[in-house]
Amino acid sequence: MTTLRIGYESYWMLSAASGPYPPLPPDSVTEVDAVVVGGGITGLSTAWELARAGRSVAVLEADRIAGGVTGHTAGKLSALHGFVYAPIRDTHGPDAARLYARSQRDAVEHAARIAEQLGVDCELERRPAYTFVESPDHADEMRDEADAAREAGLDATYVTGTGLPFAVHGAVRLPDQIQFHPRKYLLALAADLRRRGGVVYERTRVVGLDQGEPCRVTTENGAVVVARDVVVATHYPVFDRALMFSRLSPRRELVIAATVPESADPGGMYLTPERNTRSVHTAPYPFRPGHRLLVVTGEKFAPGTDGIGSVNARYERLAAWLHERFPQAHLVHRWATQDNDTTDLVPYIGRFHPAAHHTYVAAGFGGWGMSTGILAGRLLAAHITDARLPAWAGLYDPVRLHPRETPALLRRQTDVAKHFVAGRLSPSYVDSPDEILPGTGAIVRIGGRRCAVHRTAEGEIRALSARCTHLGCLVRFNDAEGAWECPCHGSRFDVDGSVLQGPATRPLESRDDLSG
Missing domain, CATH: 3.50.50.60 (FAD/NAD(P)-binding domain)
Known part of the structure; x- marks a missing residue:
């Protein structure tokens, strides 16, 4: 094998x-x-x-x-999107919620038809999807979401029991959704x-x-x-x-994956907004017979807004939750994903x-x-x-x-303005490149200019312009992924300055002369 x-x-x-x-x-x-x-x-x-x-x-x-x-x-195809149907109903009206449900449900079935038509071996499995809460504080909200999803035309039900190895206070269940290898x-x-x-x-x-x-x-x-x-x-x-x-707010989310015995498979796709989001589902794992891959997602944050060491701390919190809830899990992978939220x-x-x-x-x-x-x-x-x-x-x-x-749009613009101004008024994160440890990065003022400085594991210094090439916000270092991130619109750059993720299309400029 x-x-x-x-x-x-x-x-x-x-x-x-x-x-x-x-x-x-x-x-x-x-x-x-x-x-x-x-x-x-x-x-x-x-x-x-x-x-x-x-x-x-x-x-x-x-x-x-x-x-x-x-x-x-994460690899899930579902029309159940956490707490969304009640807010859409309340913001856009019940007809909009029905159209949203119909479009998402049709997309799930369209993917299944394509996979069958093309004979794609994409490990497609039908599973129920759940949105759940453990705290009774959100019980009314959960019941409202179940009612809104059902009114929108989904075969959704409110339940109190799931296949998870721990108790939940309530959940919305939608049968016959899909998990697959995207x-x-x-x-x-x-x-x-x-x-x-x-x-x-x-x-x-x-x-x-x-x-x-x-x-x-x-x-x-x-x-x-x-x-x-x-x-x-x-x-x-x-x-x-x-x-x-x-009108778009970028957010990053962490993913960890662990092997678990097939007997520990919770038999569904689960999501809770609690604890800054926890999402759980499994996938086939041919590299270890008798086991499946448990994929856990969570710890949402805006790119470029965490301080030094905090992204690694988020991974540690996610792993601690995994081992607490699934003691037999053996961690084998971690990665991160990114998406954008609209204002409505x-x-x-x-x-x-x-x-x-x-x-x-x-x-x-x-x-x-x-x-x-x-x-x-x-x-x-x-x-x-x-x-x-x-x-x-x-x-x-x-x-x-x-x-x-409008209120959400104004909040978004206020956040961007704060990042743009704060990056110029706040002091540099470190005073000298000598303070930067191997494998880490920080913003340093050199010759009157703020530079994005990274020290490789071998001790080599790489200096770049700290100004994002999209609209000029100052980038920050993501310690866990070794990347420079823009807090304004989510652009991401490798330590050599090359673009990892837009909207930026040009690399960060090199600052080879550290003497300024």
Whole structure:
């Protein structure tokens, strides 16, 4: 049997290798009907739907397909999204809650049909999904959510017993949801996309968008793709044509995975908002017979807002909870994922801005990117092919602005302003690079400029500009993942300055001269 390399990396990435796709040749010009920017679940789903409809399509991915947020997700497909149906009902009305439920439920079933149609071995398993609470303080809220989900058309029930090895005070249960291997699913989708005539380019970062007729997309190596339609599916939009930077709040979430005996499988997918979120489900684990992989997610935080050592502390809290609740668990992996919340709980999927005719966007999935990415692919393809739009299209329209959204939007802008100003007024985190320990990083003022300084495990110093190349906020170091993060809009950079995650498209500038 193959031996899986154990480490602090995503299990989905380690257990589903893929041959590389080529980059777009420098200074080349490619013409297609549609170009999709981003090769995650939204981008690949959209491209596949378009190719199936007979359109020529190109996917441009800055790194590796199914390897960014999608490759680091928890791997759940469900229409039960924690506490969401009661808030949507109260904010947008009961019809909106019904449309949300219908769209998410249809996405789950659409994925199952695709997997069966393509014969994808993506370890798809049907399981009930639960949202639960342990404290009686949230019992009324839980009952209200169960009522709202049921009124929205889901087969949801309120229960007090689950398959978890500890007592819960109450839970919403939704049967027949899906847990699967997201990367295996998407790699099969990409392979079928190519069979249908689509093209996929990796290591091809898009830096420019001209919304003319036709549209033109430009990459960092000077290549150009000309297309009638453009879809921006980069998780956080790399272009701000609809003021989405003011309406999206990035958040990071930690994931740990452990082996447990098959007898310890709780038999479902579980989520509680308590303790800063705890999510639990299992997956097949062929590397240890008689065991399954228990995937635990939680400890949400805004990128770039934790102090030195605190992200590692979050991992420790998550692991302590795992071992307390599942004593037989043996930790084998850890990773992290990221998503964005909208100001009114509903994702943005559709026209990029009010004047857009051929540019589209999908963003703000609120931690539920698997089902939402699949429904986004169907919706965006319908827009582009002039097919009949589903009844729920208007719910997700990015151009909307609900009056009740205003307070959340103002809070978001206040938070960004605080990060932007505080980063310039507060003192440097350390006074000298000599204070930085191996494997860590900190902001240091050198020659009147704040620098992002990292010391490698071997003791080598690397200095970069501390100013995010997106809109200029000062980055901070994530000790657990060895990355620089922007607290304003969630851009992430490697210790060499290269972009790990947008919306930034340019690397942090080097500051080789530490003497200033």
